[in-house]
Amino acid sequence: MEITLIKPDDWHLHLRDGAILRDIVPFTTARFARAIVMPNLQPPVTKVSAAVEYRQRILEAVPAGNRFEPLMTLYLTESTPLSEIEAAAASGIIKAFKLYPAGATTNSNAGVKEIKRIYPLLEKMQETGLLLLIHGEVVDSDIDIFDREKIFIDRTLSALVSDFPELKIVFEHITTRDAAEFVRDGSEKLAATLTPQHLMYNRNSLLVGGIKPHYYCLPVLKREAHRAALIETIASGSPKFFLGTDSAPHARHTKENSCGCAGIFSAHAGIELYAEIFEQAGILDKLEGFASCHGPDFYGLPRNQETITLRKEAWKPPSSYPLASETLVPLKAEETIHWQLV
Ligand code: DOR
Numbered sequence: 001m002e003i004t005l006i007k008p009d010d011w012h013l014h015l016r017d018g019a020i021l022r023d024i025v026p027f028t029t030a031r032f033a034r035a036i037v038m039p040n041l042q043p044p045v046t047k048v049s050a051a052v053e054y055r056q057r058i059l060e061a062v063p064a065g066n067r068f069e070p071l072m073t074l075y076l077t078e079s080t081p082l083s084e085i086e087a088a089a090a091s092g093i094i095k096a097f098k099l100y101p102a103g104a105t106t107n108s109n110a111g112v113k114e115i116k117r118i119y120p121l122l123e124k125m126q127e128t129g130l131l132l133l134i135h136g137e138v139v140d141s142d143i144d145i146f147d148r149e150k151i152f153i154d155r156t157l158s159a160l161v162s163d164f165p166e167l168k169i170v171f172e173h174i175t176t177r178d179a180a181e182f183v184r185d186g187s188e189k190l191a192a193t194l195t196p197q198h199l200m201y202n203r204n205s206l207l208v209g210g211i212k213p214h215y216y217c218l219p220v221l222k223r224e225a226h227r228a229a230l231i232e233t234i235a236s237g238s239p240k241f242f243l244g245t246d247s248a249p250h251a252r253h254t255k256e257n258s259c260g261c262a263g264i265f266s267a268h269a270g271i272e273l274y275a276e277i278f279e280q281a282g283i284l285d286k287l288e289g290f291a292s293c294h295g296p297d298f299y300g301l302p303r304n305q306e307t308i309t310l311r312k313e314a315w316k317p318p319s320s321y322p323l324a325s326e327t328l329v330p331l332k333a334e335e336t337i338h339w340q341l342v
């Protein structure tokens with residue numbers, strides 16, 4: 001069996017920099033026409049000038065014969081000047097700002113501590129048509145890690161959505177029924193991305209039979225009822241939900257560690273995994289909307305002209321891929337994936 005789709009885009013991707021960047025970019029460019037590139041480098045990409053240079057390094061890593069457009073984002077901080085928002089809007093290459101609550105995840109220390117302090121920046125983004133992409137988790141030490149997303153909706157996101165009714169917001173990598181329902185019932189300016197791991201696994205995968213660090217990401221995997229709600233969400237075919245792998249490479253030893261890093265690498269099978277998920281749910285007819293249409297429609301960009309074809313044929317990713325001078329363990333390493341890119 002084969003299916004042909006409008007070429008998809010990845011609306012949430014980590015590419016890192018330097019030698020790592022050169023190793024991982026080809027996985028994405030083989031499958032996706034465009035990707036929203038996360039700015040959580042060290043130091044973070046907070047300025048248009050840095051994003052222009054980063055974009056150039058990404059383009060230099062694209063293999064000959066692949067056409068790929070990196071869609072750049074800037075990292076929002078409490079000291080971002082208003083002029084940087086204006087410069088970003090005028091740049092033509094920057095589509096969005098990323099809001100990390102400080103301390104919520106990998107390289108988020110420069111993120112936002114007090115949301116009200118960035119309200120003038122959000123005002124300017126709303127006015128200039130830039131999108132706001134949100135890592136939606138609170139970081140308060142009294143909040144259970146499994147409740148961080150739900151409490152973020154109650155304490156922060158609800159107010160943001162009503163205070164900035166014209167601002168386009170993407171609630172990234174949603175993991176709970178609460179988030180799915182909040183987006184579903186919200187205004188048409190609110191959308192969400194879903195990762196393969198949150199659609200395929202629950203927290204048992206992470207914790208039963210030993211701690212499995214390659215299933216550790218943030219937001220952390222949730223209980224099965226939430227995973228099931230996410231599947232219901234994509235089955236609805238609603239245009240508010242679209243593909244964002246959150247593929248995030250980390251060297252093997254930094255994950256297999258007493259303080260292991262958060263992040264799951266899935267770019268090597270970035271569309272194939274979704275084909276498997278949609279097929280298992282009996283909703284393959286909804287894949288193209290999710291992977292190739294809802295994202296560009298929400299961002300106000302054209303859908304891609306090219307197509308890709310996927311064939312139902314089993315293969316196994318290797319136990320690891322090279323990552324600069326180290327290695328990384330991909331999602332489903334040495335396990336069967338049932339779809340292949342033709
Ligand atoms: O698991 C994650 N890894 N979640 C994030 O939000 C960041 C990412 C990374 O950069 O490694």
Ligand code: ZN
Nearest residue numbers: 012014038246
């Ligand atoms: Zn991410």
